[in-house]
Amino acid sequence: MLHAQDIPAKNEVVIPSTIQSDTVIASPKAIISEKNEAIVDTIKTDTLKPKKEYLDNIVEYYGEDYVYLDRKENKVFIYNEAYVIYGDIRIEAGLIVIDNNRKEVYAKGIDSAGVYSQKPVFKQGQNIVEPDSLRFNFDSEKALVYNSRTEQSGFKVKAEVTKKVNDSVIYLKNVKFTTSKNIEDPEYYFYTRRAKFVPKKKIVTGFTNMWIADVPTPIGLPFAYFPLTEDRTSGFIIPTVGETSRRGFFFQNGGYYFAVNDYVDLTLLGDYYTNGSYGLRGESTYVLKYKFRGNVSVRYENLINSERGFPDFSQSSVYNIRWSHSQDAKSNPSSRFSASVNLGSSRYFQQSINQTNNASALVNTLNSSVSYSKTFEGEPQVNVTVAGTHSQNTNTQQINMSLPNVTASVSRIYPFAPKIGTKKGALQNINFQYDVRAENRIQTTDSLFFTPEMFDNAQIGAQHTIPISTNFKILDYISASASTQFQETWVLKTIRRRFDQTLDNGAGAVVQDTIPGFDSYRTYNFSTGLGTTIYGLFPFGNDKKIQALRHVMRPNISYNINPGFDQFYDSYEVPIVSADPEIQNEVVQYSRFENTLFGAPGRTYSSNIGFSLSNTFEAKVRDRDTTATEPKKVVLLNNLNFSTAYNLAGDSLNISPLRVSGSIPVIPKLDLNFIGTLDPYALDNNNRRIDMFNIDNGGSLFRLTNANLSFNYSFSSKDFEGQGTQKDLDRIDNDTFRNGGRPDDLFGDATNINDGRIFEPDDENEDKTGIDWYNYKIPWDLRLAYTITYSNGQRQNEISSQSLMFSSNLELSPRWKVGVSSGYDFKNEGVTLTQLRFQRDLESWQMSFNWTPIGSINTAWYFYIGIKSSVLSDIKYDKRREPDQQL
Template sequence: MFLTFLLLCSALLHAQDIPPKNETNLPKTTQDDTLTVILKPVIDEVNEKAQDTVKTDTIKPEKETLTDVVDYYGEDYVLLNRKENKVYMYNKAYIIYGDMRIDAGLIILDYNKNEVYAKGIDSAGVYSQRPVFVQANNKVEPDSIRYNFDTEKALVYNSRTEQNGFRVIADVTKKVNDSVVYLRNVKFTTSKNIDDPEYYFYTRKAKFVPKKKVVTGLTNMYIADVPTPVGLPFAYFPLTEDRTSGFIIPSFGDNNSRGFFFQNGGYYFAISEYLDLSLLGDYYTNGSYALRGETSYALRYKFKGNVSARFEKLVEEERGFPNFSETSIYNIRWSHSQDTKSSPSSRFSASVNIGSSKYFSQSINQTNNASALVNTLSSSISYSKSFEGEPQVNLSVAATHSQNTNTEAISMSLPNLNTSVSRIYPFAPKDGVKKGIIQNINFQYDLSAENRIQTTDSLFFKSEMFNSAQIGAQHNIPVTTNFKILKYLSASAGTNFRETWVLKSTRQRYDQAINNGLGGIVKDTVSGFESYRTYNFSTSLGTTLYGLFNFGKNNKIQAVRHVVRPSISYNINPAFDRYYDEFIIPETANEAAGEVVEYSRFENTLYGPPNKVYSSSIGMSLSNTFEAKVRDRDTTAVEPKKVTLLNNLNFSTAYNLAGDSLNWSPLQFTGSIPIVPKLDFNFSGSLDPYALDNNNQKIDVFNIDNGGSLFRLTNANVSINYSFSSKDFDGSGKKDLDRTENETFRNGGRPDDLFGDATDIYDGQIYKEDDEDVDKTNIAWYNYKIPWDMRLAYTITYGNSQRQNEISSQSLMVSTNMELAPRWTVGVSSGYDFKNKGVTLTQFRFQRDLESWQMSFNWTPIGSINTAWYFFIGIKSSVLSDIKYDKRRESDKQL
């Protein structure tokens, strides 16, 4: 009976299957559980109308517990407890509901309360697999968490989250909804090491609105877990992914001559994603002030640029005192670049740097020594357009500006026009292969027109600057051809026709009535159209010769090749004396007869007068290059290494056939000798074949005939520039940095630190925020490998044109930087003037990367313009960039 009972039960019963992972175990409804009742409707003819009416059910159906699919998983097990109506997931568990996801070591899903509880796994005293709560773009990493599906509220313990560069650590976090989160015992920091931050802001209570703001109560700053006196009764931290407008906190201090001040305070306008604007200002209690505005704009794949305008009112001493002075200086910069792919046939660019000549040396808010050494300010705004076709026409319109900060002289071309037509070969065959003199004849057309203004700094932007404006245009039509002679000689010949237009000319006359009756020459400027035409002829002949010297493959130097490129040219420039006029100075007591003065009405015009003297000259040049094949040190190399021994050793001179004396021109020479990679020895000079008389004036006697050598070395120059680093010796190479946005470079100076470097006083950024992929928390010392770099610049100039036989200038500039430790960098820029026997501008730099902070100290103890120091310490993150301290001592501008 017992066996029969087991057999019957085994036929009627079956075991419950274990639910597969990642699937929700909900009871299924089968056909057997459904009771179906079919009722035949009874229709009454009287109540037929009432039976056809369907009434709306007034009882609302009960809202479903979960409105979305719940997906959950556990690595070790997923346990469904039907009695408690809970689901337990253990080890690498997760649960997904809508846009919410929780990963943790242990997750408990409670269907009674519609809640989920997650925490980590505590094994042998090690708490691992902490919960990770992600909803939309928000991510929280707490110790444990409770989340309600109905209210979408959450209670988080010991949470860690990041919002727009902020890292937030809170003991208890209560998520009310998607917009509001309350926190208790909160730490705010930008440190990468969230478990042990080197600094943080601590508050007991805070309200957190994701992607908008954080509002706190009493907030205190901690450094290395030590509270500091820095505290606020409340704090407001804006959190936005996009740029937002806001105030820029100024820095405070005092100055010996101007009193107390605040600097670089103002407002930032986030106008749009393509444009922004910063307005900053300084104020000193003695009345000095400065205003600065800067805007940046960019349109992807189109163009980008920035504009800045700076104005300063400088007041020295106090009103009523003898040394009181009041001056105004300004500077305007504009940089614009266009993407080459946006418009291949047209291009617009701008590089503007104009202002007061003394701005960089007198500015009250300028700590850049290299900018103060800039001697020339230059600007250029240009637009070019190419018209495709045959021939192609190129058009460009530009405005240029050049300003000497020492002499305060300004030269402007406002505007200038250049138009050219590409070369036209009228006799070229249709197949495109040109041979001989006739087929290679070509001509083109060039037009250049200009309105040039010469003025000074004091008259800039005033009506007087336009009084001396000169307007003119030149038309050029060159006709050239080239051909071969005896297969190896390349010959060319050409002529050029030029027509010059001016709108102002000069008339000269002698007036006896001026200078109290003594008489004098009067120059009158006459407005009106004038023109003159000139032409010339030139021809040249050249070839290339190769000399090869083989020494055998067994020698270290296997072969030497000498490349010689001689050329000779002939030029004729006719005399155009018909464009010259004459007037007579009457006879005086000292002059028996009147003096005839010859002048051209085109003197002092834009392009000057035409040639008055006929010239016919022969020019000669010789170019040399020496190269060698050297056995490679690498034994696996198949081919020898090519080395340049002497690069472009050039000689050039000319002989004037039409001259009556001093026919030979000085022999000019230039060359470059490569010493090591990236180090070239550049030299140039001039050799004069004629001798000097006792008054050191050149005479028509060869120097060798006067008891001297064949040539006199009249001037020479040698320059060496070398830049190298430790990476050049370990084989890793060095990546060139793009420093076009460097403040010194934008001011017109060098982009490197050869004349010193400085922290930008507007933001103080030296080190950028650490890369997320780079862990700098445990960096070992360098031991014997210390990264370094060095730049050298040496120049010497020799002069002996009048037997002075002296070194006119000789200087050596050195700049080096060294990383003593992974976060310590020291640098120095200095030099020595051998002519004046003194140390040139010297700067010492000390920079420290303090992980979340940065510190720098720049000191200039020696300098002809600036001797000052500048100290800065602040937070790297742009979110808290206003938390900083800077102090500097300005140089005495009067000295």
């Protein structure tokens, strides 16, 4: 509707035009000056600036049903699936009204038959608000929003009235904010009457309290501050408050998180107990994409039991250092650096008051390794590795370190190989290489670690090795090989022994002196071997269920010579006091290289013939699948191995015990692994081996001295659904695995008391609200480990160890999980460490209870309930009973 088309009203006066024609005719001569001077325009520039348009950008709009322009009201009505785009602002709604007089836009949904649909959606950049209705001013870019819903950094915010002042400041009234997926009916929320919202930065509120199931709780704050950011930010970590029976009240795991930059972070945490105990911990994670990644953890705890002056008072300190570093293989193929460090007090995992990892407490060995390797490409190729290793027995508190440890090797060189074609014959296959290993080995204990005394008995040495070998065929079926090896060993100190008659009140004693200085010795040996592969096939017919049996044998015979190196041995005499003049002094042989890094060279000449036989039994069976064209191959016995040796240079007991090992597949993923040792020689009355066959002494052909049988088996409900295993157990982020334990939960599942997250965030497309009662599924998994060891080396004829470990997890409902880890020790007739786990997914919350009622090291329980979202991870409650270290 346009006003230009309206008919004038009857009383309206039409004013006639008064513009007259210009009758002045300009002369052409009057226009041109006699002096040809340019005529200056005397019209002045207009100093009034044009009025600025209130729309700086083009307004785009669309309506599915209609777009109606009311010129009288100066409004535009857009209906059904409507949208308006103005700059970076987009408004979608069922009905949109643009008021050009007020420079505003109104948006609301469509109310049809009591159903309010097509609610407005306000988008500006990355911010999205979903209200019931809104008003927006194009000029000031301010907005008034009613019943808005938005999400920022994991928070879902719903406010009755929202006033958008500008792009960075928004005021809210009667606000609910939560991390629940259901913003309309959240299971919990925080309610405040007034709040200031800065997108992607913060929410500042007045009095705020928590509501659970629409019921207010006494948990409230006079004001609240919630940081909102998509990047990591530094901030305080709220400690956990609790009480223990032996250390009093405590503040645990409180500290500060430093977001250093995009590649490194740092967490500093501390614990304090009212009886004086305290703990400090620093953790850092670093990553450089496509280069490397790692994490460092340093923990120290000063533990005080009871109170000073009481008889049960004790004080101790424990520490633990862990470092894990891995390099991307593609970052530098010729240079590699890796680290896996786990060292500290031997009793840390048993005495620590800030971890609940039962599986780590059962670990008996701590290992560390830090290495850098470099490859120098060329012909031949050279590899150099510099490393440091550490091994620590937590039971004996013995520590072995190799720092530094340098190894270098030159790749194999074939001096007689042809330049073109394959190598043939013994001559062309002759090859040699060079290896060197230098090491500084330190043996110490827990009490001397990190003290100067730990270096007093350090052993330093180097060993050079040059192996030479070749291989060739005999009669096209027998593979032959021959090799020799030359070694030269360097040491920086040796020993010297002598008998001093003046010691021990004249009785005399052996004195050992340490001789510093460089010394060396050289050794060599020779070996050769013959081997082949024999195939046996026994067909039964294609109409049989078992169509054929296949037997593969790999026999091997070898011969080894190790000369005796008497030149590196000395002797001293020990006088024997006797009235018999024929009794002479005792002559004791020793080597000055004893107790050195690589030990003394062999003094005894040996010449051995070795025998080994490997067997594999397979069957071809008719496949149950009638559409299969080929029979199915089934392994009946895998790697049944026999090995023994005969000493040609020995004067007695020439035959070595027969070693038998193998694996029997029972069902898929279940193999019985066995190993045993059979001794052909008999024992005397003192249970010592004698040079007599056991069969000649009234026994059997062989005497079983020791044997072991074991198996590991895991399966789950997903195996029957054809979905494979439930999860990967070899995760590098598994805390127990990094501590040197098993990655599975056979010895209990680790609970991180610093981060109680158990369940992953819900998948928005996954429905966990109910169960199909006619075809419901209960996911489960079961893991078994069994081992039995038999010992009969000295006629004890006993089962030295026998145990069965198991763990199982059962998902009773989509949000209920229970688990158990336990076992039985048949030797000691007792239940092993047992852990019960109860876990409940409360949608936005999660709850867990871990109980260890039986344990050889500790018994404890741990309860946790908290919010899933990492934004509000500090809102939690946890309680635990510490293990009794005196048991």
